[in-house]
Amino acid sequence: MTTSEAAIFLRSSVSALEAMRAKGTGPVYIQGGGRGSSGSNQKCLYEKADLLAWQRANKVSSTVEAAVRKGQLFTTLADIAAVEAFWIDAHGQIVGMVELAPARLVIERLGLYDIEWLAVADAAAKAWSDLESHRELVGSLTDILARELTRGRSGLEASELAAESSPIAHSNHRNGI
Known part of the structure; x- marks a missing residue:
């Protein structure tokens, strides 16, 4: 072709x-x-x-997965703090991320829904009218936070091991410091 x-x-x-x-x-x-x-x-x-x-x-199995794959969504702590556009319905609930909507849907929704710019983590803490999209977002946030906690704990463990094996630490311990 x-x-x-x-x-x-x-x-x-x-x-x-x-x-x-x-x-x-x-x-x-x-x-x-x-x-x-x-x-x-x-x-x-x-x-x-x-x-x-x-x-x-x-x-892909979700719009969130598709966006992550395209590099359009979040994968780090900085990404979830970033401000994104979200559709807001008449009841003040989040409908979804504007960026994840196909172009034809964006055109249809303009003027029908409000758009609010929120940090992704803040949007996750609000009520959503689309439960499945909300679950996908919170699942992604949970994965990111779990990965970052693991990294932090690993770093702390490395620091503790280094402190225990440090000659200064042994010298201070012997001298009662």
């Missing part, structure tokens, strides 16, 4: 497919011409089997 046909097959755009090709994040392709061919504008072709394999390899 040509790039245009592959884009249609993937329900993408030619420019998105070209950008993925440049970054090395898209499906494998065949570059026109052989070894030593010159010219920068050689035709790229895609095999249907490769497009299907790439689609299967990029399956």
Whole structure:
């Protein structure tokens, strides 16, 4: 398939497919011409089997997982403190993150829902109308916090071990300090 046909097959755009090709994040392709061919504008072709394999390899089970995979969401403590846009319904409950909504849904919701900019951790502490999205967000926050706590405890343990084996610590202990 040509790039245009592959884009249609993937329900993408030619420019998105070209950008993925440049970054090395898209499906494998065949570059026109052989070894030593010159010219920068050689035709790229895609095999249907490769497009299907790439689609299967990029399956996700939630919008949060998709956003994390694309680098659009949070994976660190700094990320969960970052301010993001959230949809707010008429009852003041969070509907979801604006960034995770498909473009057509963003257009539909403009003017119907308020948008509030909140730290991700603050948004998790509020009431949501979409329970599943709220669970996904809190699950991600829990994973991040658990990982960071483990890192902190490991660092403290390393400091304690270092202090116990330090000649200064032994000298101070013998001298009653």
